[in-house]
Amino acid sequence: MKLKGTDIFIRCLKEEGVDVIFGYPGGQALPIYDALYLSDIRHVLVRHEQGAAHAADAYARVTGKVGVCLATSGPGATNLVTGIANAYMDSIPMVAFTGQVPVPMIGKDAFQEVDITGITLPITKHNYLVKDTQELARVIKEAFFIARTNRPGPVVVDLPKDVMTGEAEYSEDGVEMSLRGYRVLKSPNAGQVVLAAKAIEDAKRPLIYAGGGVISSDASAELRELAEKMQIPVTTTLMAMGCFPATSHLSLGMLGMHGTRYANYAVSECDLLIAIGARFDDRVTGNLASFAPDAQVVHIDVDAAEIGKNVGAHIPIVGDVKQVLSEIVHRVKARPERTEWHELIDRWKDDFPLSYEPFDDDVIMPQFVIEKIYDVSEGKAIITTEVGQHQMWTAQYYRFIQPRTFITSGGLGTMGFGLPAAVGAQIGCPERKVFNIAGDGSIQMNIQEMCTAVEQKLPIIICILNNQYLGMVRQWQQLFFEGRYSYTDIAIQPDFVRLAEAYGAVGLRVTKPSEVEPALRTALQETERPVMIDFRVAREANVFPMVPPGESLQNMLGGDK
Amino acid sequence: MKHTLSVTVDNHPGVLARVATLFRRRGYNIESLSVGRTEEPSISRMTIVVDGDENILEQVTKQLHKLVEVCKIMDITSEESVDRELALFKVKADPQVRAEIMQIVDIFRAHIVDIGRRSLIIEATGDEGKINAIEDSLRAFGIMEMVRTGKVAMVRGPKG
Structure with a gap:
């Protein structure tokens, strides 16, 4: 017809x-x-x-x-x-x-x-x-x-x-695609799977480095099976948060520039690094020359061009992560616990936990707000973020349990992503609680989407960690540019409470630590309107620990008590 | 080291731009590129000469493979193959040196395809080395203009 x-x-x-x-x-x-x-x-x-x-x-x-x-x-x-x-x-x-x-x-x-x-x-x-x-x-x-x-x-x-x-x-029987040069990837090379399984069985200090590919191929269950069967600790990239439960004893949290010390130490000490759906981004590896110096690398990725792009792989496997992992899981024989390796990691965890010191009893620490968001949501919310300090604190202090619950701009680092992302996430998952954790700089970049959220009656909760700075840039200026805060002071800003109200949303302001949790609980009561909470946090809190740019993962600043 | 890639692509508008953009974006250097349709009208063949080590070549190939309209890539550098380039030279040619130029043209089995009052246009085909040699020989007379097509290549025997 x-x-x-x-x-x-x-x-x-x-x-x-x-x-x-x-x-x-x-x-x-x-x-x-x-x-x-x-x-x-x-x-x-x-x-x-x-x-x-x-x-x-x-x-x-x-x-x-x-x-x-x-x-x-x-x-x-x-x-x-x-x-x-x-x-x-x-x-x-x-x-x-x-x-x-x-x-x-x-x-x-x-x-x-x-x-x-x-x-x-x-x-x-x-x-x-x-x-x-x-x-x-x-x-x-x-x-x-x-x-x-x-x-x-x-x-x-x-x-x-x-x-x-x-x-x-137009025919209702559908049309033929004409994609001569595009083929959907078939099964992974069986020989490579055997090699990887052998390497995993033989390793004394194995480590899984999981990336966003685990989430996009829905391979969380397979990853968990492999990690638990073989007792392999797991560190995840920013993109992969939630693909492995942060509450597991095998979880090391995030690695890289703002990763945990214990994750980065584990990368530096491991003898087998199993990279899964990850691309060895510079924010992950730090200085390439000293990255995972003792490790054999197994690299599993659906994109052949990622293999060897930044870090060479001893055992490359090109294929869908979910299928490759399930084949490896079936092939490996569970082996005795690698006690020494786990003891070493536990010691690092005890010695270098993520931590922050309150500046003053009356000042809200931004990390504290994240911990409270985790508490009130029981770790089950969908969290979107903008880009900057608040994003890294979220990755560090919100313990993600499920895949597809941490929605953040990883590769491009787009300020202004989080609010429209919260709109899209809430529409995709109407039954879930959605928080947008934002900075006072980023939130102003796509603030107009407040109107969309109001029109669509979305009860998203926007938590602005307001330090009146472009905080991450200010942190770098403090650490690497002798404290010259070149155009990062944004104390001139709208009244976010009145701004929220002007859009027809709810606006709340929180200035004391004791008010943090009550405000979040109030926000959770709303079912048809967005709530914007302006948390006035310590102005010059920094994201630690940190690998300075170009340094190796062992050389971290901060977080060593 | 220079590598010659023989790449078949869908004969769609914009394919050349995709390939060129990929090279520019990833910072790979194209030494020469020639493109034209093949015996199958819906497919074009690009002959791309790339300068780079094994790692670069591996990345180039893998990234090219990701282009939806790229069908097949062969590195024919080490294959037994025939490769040719065509060049046109406009050379200063006053009457007293014309005979000498014509001798050079004969030696290289090139052709004179246009004669002006003070210049000649010479057409030459051959592999890169031969074209370079003609260029060297003609330089003494004064090359006013030169244009080279870049290499086209074909693997010998039934493979292709």
Whole structure:
């Protein structure tokens, strides 16, 4: 049957199981919006396109489905760019649709024309400019397929207005994809699995270094099975928090620049490092030359290009993390406990626990707020963050138990991610409690999404750890630039309580440690409105311990009592 | 060391931009690149010469493989293969030196494809070494313009 492009668009989205889109309308997207008006797909109207991309990204992270965002041509499309780059760096499955000027006007510098496929070339897994209505159904199918398979990532589909208003033959039997050069990864090499299993059985001081790939391939159960069967301690990257319960005796928390001392010491002392769905980021490794000096490296990743990119692997295994782990688990024979290794780690844990000293009894320490959020939520909330000190404190002091509960911008480090992410997370998981832990700098970057949260009646709790500084930059200035606080003092700021109220949300201010928990409990009572809490915290608290940039993991500052 | 990659890609608009962007973004250096369609109209072949050590080459290959429109990559550096480049030279050629230039053209089995009052255009094909040699020989007369296509290559025998 012959259908209009916009109708094909709606039908294809439904075939892909899309039930919510985050978007913002505009001229060239008018026909699409007209079709959405008549369809039963839920559209969440954000207040800036960047918010749409971050919300779709977070929606994907909490649900495991492909997130979808939509913007008009020109500035609408360019406003998505940060959000697309964010999803690319963190390997999040997302499809971003953009309006485009009609095909005959492309290349003529028409009003609100921008080359969005050109702009997003290096920050997408793939992208499309659809030039013929006849291609539409196939392109949408391919876009979702590419976004979610192998190493996930964002795909941009640019939709010229005349392609959407034109007609084409559409068959309900579906279309054939045409992806000659793209193959979904098959089983891992069996020989490599045997080698890895042998290495794991033989190691005296093994360590698992788990990355975001464990979460994206839903391999938490397999990871836990392997760690427990073989009694291997586990350290996780920022992206992997929650993939292994922080409450387990085998958990070492996060490694790297703001990781725990015991995790970093374990990396430095281990004789077998099992990297799973991780990419040896510079924030993880510190100085590469002295990273895991005694270790044989097993590197499991779905992306062959990650193997050997930063750190060479003795036993590389290319494959889906979940499948590889389950094959290894079945192959390894449980071995006697590695008592000496565990005793050494326990000693480090006793000697160098994460800790902070209150400056003064009347001052709220930011870490204390995180601990209280953990207490009142019993570790079961979905936590989104912005980027900076509060993000690192959250990773350190909130003990994540389940995968897909810590939603943070890891690779790109995008300030302004957390609030729209909380919107996307709450819409993806309406039954869960969602907190956005923010800094007073970051929260101002996408503050307009308060309006979206109010309109959608989302009871998200925004906890601003307000130190009136761009805290992480200030910390570096204090430590590495002789205390010259160049443009990091942001004491001139809005009254967040009145700002929240102006948006129709609830605003609370907390200035004393004793008020922290009561305020959080008050916030938890709200069921239909966002609550913004302005926690006035110690101004110059620092994130410790810390590996100074370029140093090796053994040389940490702070946190040694 | 220089490596020659023979890469088949979907013959879509924008594929060249994707490949070029990848090289630029990851900081790999393209020595030469030539592209054209193959016996199968929906597929193009790129012959890319890359300068770099084994590690760089491994990364280049793996990253190229991730491009959705890249079908197959072969490193044919160490394969038995035929490779050719085409070059055009515009050379200063006053009447008194023309005979000498024509001799050089004969030696290299090149052709004169245009004659002006004071210049000649010479077309030459061959492997990189031969083209370099012609360039050296003609330099004495004054090369006004030169254009080279970059290498195209094909593996000998049935493999491909």
